[in-house]
Amino acid sequence: MKVACVGGGPAGLYFASLLKRTDPACEVTVYERYPEGSTYGWGVTYWDELYANLRAIDPESAHAIRDASVRWKTWVARVGDQPPARISHWDGGFGIGRSVLLAILADRARSLGVDIEYGREISGEEELADCDLIVACDGVNSGLRERHAGHFGTAVTAGRNAYLWLGTTKAFGPFTFSFADTPYGWIWCYGYGYDPGHSTCVIECSPETWEGLGLHEATDADGLAMLEKLFADILDGHPLIGRDDAGESARWLNFRTVTNERWYHGNVVLMGDAAHTTHYSIGAGTALALGDAAYLVHALTTERDLPSALASYERGRQRTIRRAQKAARYSARWYENLPRYVHLPPDQLLALLGQRHSPVLPHVPPRLYYRFDRAVEQASSWWSRITGRG
Known part of the structure; x- marks a missing residue:
């Protein structure tokens, strides 16, 4: 099979590596419009769950990513002139420079035999007519997606x-x-x-x-x-x-949430931000893009033919993305309604910040929600102590 990835971001590079690693006979080329080493943005975040998944799928790239990351274990909030509040029982996370992440994934892809063409912009699938599969991972402004926006059922909400x-x-x-x-x-x-x-x-x-x-x-x-x-x-x-x-x-x-009713059209399939975006406040964009890549490779290598593989990928990933986008919508709205919460004591503000994915929180007075949440937490802790199920 001859495969083209249009876009050299994390999703495209990881997909190319995994497909080539799983099926070395595939001919895989990544086309990236920017020069090598030139990328937008600064650092990206990820969490322990993603690292565990990457390590299970491709340990070599996972270890390189982990070694190039920094980790935080605590969270601090400063609200106006009030003393800073610290919280340590939230899960820690990792940060890695976007350019470093891309370099790691590009090196891994090349080592497996993937061709990467930098400074090459693909404006339409006719330029890749000899390919069996075209993966559109060219970002939120995907040109390949926009050419068939009516078929994909693309919706963008600012x-x-x-x-x-x-x-x-x-x-x-x-x-x-x-x-x-x-x-x-x-x-x-x-x-x-x-x-x-x-x-x-x-x-x-x-x-x-x-x-x-x-x-x-x-x-x-x-x-x-x-x-x-x-x-x-x-x-x-x-x-x-x-x-x-x-x-x-x-x-x-203004952050744009992208959704698509359908994720493939003929032999063109959407992945990463071309298929979906989730508000940056939940820190899930990179994890979801890499998850797309792994799921698509699994579908391509286990289903009986290409249409079945693309249909399986669409069904499976849309379920995951819907859950993530729902959480992201509530998170974004929490910040849009910040005046409702910001005058609380910093420890309470942080606690409700941690609950910003809740569909109930916007409809309950914040102090009441906080007291209820604390009562539930204390009851759960008490039950764990007496039952030994900590």
Whole structure:
């Protein structure tokens, strides 16, 4: 089988490696429009569950990813002028530079015999007419998907809040939240390390705050200077960085949730952000993309023919993605409704932040929900102690 992956992000590179590892006779080529080593963004997050899955599927790449990652075990929140609150019983996570992750996956793919063509943009499937399968993993703005948006049933929904994806030379130890009060409303940041000397900082606020602060018309330099002042409490004098490895300046955006009713059309199949997006606040984008890759390889190598494999992939992954997108919608709405929660004591705010996926929370007074949640937690702890089922 001859296979083309359009897009050299994590999904495409991991899929190419797994398929070539499973079936070395396949001819697999990855086409990436950007030059090698040029990528947008800073660090990405993942969790213990993903690492365990990667290690079970392809230990070599999993170990390389783990060795290049930094880990946090605690979480800290600063709310206005209040003392910081720390929480340690949440699960820890990992951060890794996006460029480092891509380099690891590209090296692994090449070692297995995958061809990677950088600086090559594919605008239509007719350019790949000799391929048996075309995997469209060309991101949220997928050109291959847009050509058949009517067939795929593509829907794109924009979130209300504005956000900005930045880097910094401040190396955060804990995963760090900071909520700053301004005359125009709250603006917040969360940061996590991805190598010993750098972290990702995601800034978010309501459109009213964004415009009130003048961020909608500020120059790049003025905007960064304002944000550095607002979040001086966590940056400790370190700068925010707005220009990424691709040489592109960060831009304020509204997060776009992409859904598709169908994931394949003929021999073209969607994967990763081309098929689905989930709000960044749940930190699941990379894990879901790599999960797509593993599931598609499994379907291709176990089903009787290509149509059956693509149908199996679509059914199986859509179930997983629907659950994740539902959780992401509630998470995004929690931040969109931040004024409902931000005046709580920091420990209660953090507790409800941890419950932001709940469909019940938006409909219950926050303090009442917190007291109920604590009562349930204490009862569960008591039951575990007396039954020995901890």
